[in-house]
Amino acid sequence: MPIGIRPQRQHLLEAEAVVVSVADIRQAGGSTLELSVQGALAVVQGALRRSDRAGVVALGGIIRWMSPGMGRRHLYRVVESLIDVLARTHR
DSSP: OOTTOOOOOOOOOOOOOEEEEEEEOSSOOTHHHHHHHHHHHHHHHHHHHTTOEEEEEEESSSOEEEEEEOHHHHHHHHHHHHHHHHHHHTO
8 A cells, every 4th residue: 555545544422312292282182191101201202212312301280301311211200200190280
């Protein structure tokens, strides 16, 4: 190889994303509420599968904020939080 010619190496930088899913439960009822919660959960699951951090904000009587996190444990915490939202709203 001649002097001064070097093979080029491409460096791909992958940026970590932080995803926050919003479930608007202020005026939701019945199937609309369930769709909102299912949609929020789907967004979080997709982000966590890509090893991104994900969190949830539930807008309602009380605003619930779950800080972004990663991993299976965090997914379970998100699921528990969303189940709590459903339970409190169906009272």
